[in-house]
Amino acid sequence: MIRVLLADDEAMVRAGVAAILAADGGIEVVAEAADGHEAVEQVRLTRPDVALLDIRMPRLDGLAAAREIRSVRPETAVVMLTTFGEDAYIGTALGDGASGFLLKSGDPRELIAGVRAVAEGAAFLSPKVAKRVLTQLSGGAQLSRSAKAKERVAGLTEREREVLALVGSGLSNADIAKRLHVVEGTVKAYVSTILGRLGARNRVQAAITAYEAGLV
Structure with a gap:
């Protein structure tokens, strides 16, 4: 069972998100919070x-x-709920270790998929959010960022690029292991090496590099 803390200052939003998550028998909302301080305490x-x-x-x-x-509590994966008007905050959240970004107005299936993905150790970017993340981070220099990402990715082995592409697709280590027919420990080693070579602090940053380099 995946245990979730839900924090939002709007009671109706919390009720709606909780109802969506409750539809999945493997997810349980164990606590709710109306502000950030309460969220930290509940964690x-x-x-x-x-x-x-x-x-x-x-x-x-x-x-x-x-x-x-x-x-x-580093073991708790953090997912940010965003709206289209909050693009400017995304870069900061990435640096602070967020594992995912979801739109409040997005498809309910994305909410469930995102929670499941980050609980399994993967990164998850709602497709619409991913596009806006790249635009927001590029600052109008997407071609330059793309070239730099391709340069960094070129330093990886073919297998590492394959693993990076799967990370960018939102797969967990377990899913990647199944896809590549290797043990999960091998995937963890690959991911650790990839993060180090890319200079990425977490899987979300690695996933963005995969997007910018055209691997996803």
């Missing part, structure tokens, strides 16, 4: 697998809450 108390955080919340916003959660 300490309930030790969830995934913290689903709204970016804009009172007292402590989602970005600050994500940093504290990653500090007090």
Whole structure:
């Protein structure tokens, strides 16, 4: 069972998201919070697998809450709930270790897929969010970023590029292992090496490099 903390200052949004997650028999919302401080405390108390955080919340916003959660409980994967008007926050959240980005107005199936993916150790970017992430990070220099990403990826072995492409597609280590017919420990070693060679802090940053390099 995947245990989820849901934090949003709007009660109706929390109710809607909780209802969607409840439709999946393998996901349980174990705690809810109306602000960032409460979210951090609930993580300490309930030790969830995934913290689903709204970016804009009172007292402590989602970005600050994500940093504290990653500090007090690194095992809890953080997913940010965003709207199209919050692109400017995405780069900051990436640097703070968020494992996924989902749109509040997105397909409910993406919400479930995203929670499952990050719980299994993968990165997950809603397709619409992924496109906007690249645009926001590029600052109008997408061609330059693409060239730099391709240069970094060129330093990987063929197998490492294959693994990176699968990371960019949102697959967990277990899924990648099945796809490549290897043990999960081998995939973990590949991912660790890839992160180091790319200078990526986490799987989301590696996934973005895979997008920019055209591997996904």
